[in-house]
Amino acid sequence: MAQLIVCPSCGAEISSEARQCPHCGHPIKSLENCNGDGAMNRKPDTHLAKAIIATILCCLPLGVVAIVYACKVDSLYAAGDYQGALSASRKASLWGNWSIGVSVFICILYVIFYVALGGFAFLSSIGRTF
Numbered sequence: 704m705a706q707l708i709v710c711p712s713c714g715a716e717i718s719s720e721a722r723q724c725p726h727c728g729h730p731i732k733s734l735e736n737c738n739g740d741g742a743m744n745r746k747p748d749t750h751l752a753k754a755i756i757a758t759i760l761c762c763l764p765l766g767v768v769a770i771v772y773a774c775k776v777d778s779l780y781a782a783g784d785y786q787g788a789l790s791a792s793r794k795a796s797l798w799g800n801w802s803i804g805v806s807v808f809i810c811i812l813y814v815i816f817y818v819a820l821g822g823f824a825f826l827s828s829i830g831r832t833f
């Protein structure tokens with residue numbers, strides 16, 4: 704059923720069945736998923752893979768938080784709460800990034816620590832030989 708939507712390019716009211724805006728030629732088909740009708744919205748990315756990778760790589764609580772939000776995306780979307788699902792998706796991504804960022808930072812600290820330790824052990828072994 705045709706309904707009136709607003710062209711994002713020129714702001715004119717046009718039929719949602721139009722392929723492009725008759726006023727300015729802006730393509731309309733791409734608007735199907737974001738015209739405010741909840742049923743039409745695609746499910747937001749859960750970022751579950753990122754959350755799981757982050758958790759496996761570093762076993763950090765941050766990764767678990769990311770997984771919790773990733774799972775919320777599915778349940779909220781299934782319940783028809785698109786805004787909630789979108790917000791959970793953003794949080795899952797954010798926590799996933801934090802988790803990966805923190806684990807990379809800790810890895811770098813470990814490397815620096817062991818390089819320093821190794822260097823110290825090497826120097827002291829030289830010191831002992833001489």
Ligand SMILES: [Zn+2]
Binds near residue numbers: 713727
């Ligand atoms: Zn237009």
